[in-house]
Amino acid sequence: MKELTCIVCPRGCRLTIDDELNVTGNFCPRGAQYAKDELTNPKRMITSFVRVKNRKDTVCSVKTSCSVPKGKIFDVMNEIAKVGVDAPTHIGDVVIKDVLGTGADIIITKNID
Numbered sequence: 001m002k003e004l005t006c007i008v009c010p011r012g013c014r015l016t017i018d019d020e021l022n023v024t025g026n027f028c029p030r031g032a033q034y035a036k037d038e039l040t041n042p043k044r045m046i047t048s049f050v051r052v053k054n055r056k057d058t059v060c061s062v063k064t065s066c067s068v069p070k071g072k073i074f075d076v077m078n079e080i081a082k083v084g085v086d087a088p089t090h091i092g093d094v095v096i097k098d099v100l101g102t103g104a105d106i107i108i109t110k111n112i113d
């Protein structure tokens with residue numbers, strides 16, 4: 001038996017998962033899926049920054065387009081640290097496509113003129 005708090009939405013349901021991965025306490029199906037994923041293949045969104053090469057002392061915020069396995073977070077952060085972008089930047093621009101084969105793109109989250 002395991003207990004988790006669902007972090008998919010602000011309601012924060014308390015979930016209980018038995019040894020057969022049966023989930024109770026979830027208000028909606030997303031909580032059951034979250035609990036199963038958390039126990040079998042936990043994933044997280046990543047937010048970070050990349051250098052803006054053509055602006056002095058400037059960085060631009062980025063994030064993954066979807067969650068990536070927790071075990072790959074540091075490898076993905078290392079890939080993000082290797083790249084830079086040129087301004088202007090636009091929200092949604094892809095900096096790295098399918099980073100490390102995770103299926104997630106690294107995308108810009110800030111407009112810089």
Ligand code: SF4
Pocket residue numbers: 006007008009010011012013025026027028029030031032
């Ligand atoms: S189970 Fe559904 S309603 Fe409850 S916190 Fe998770 S996503 Fe929100």
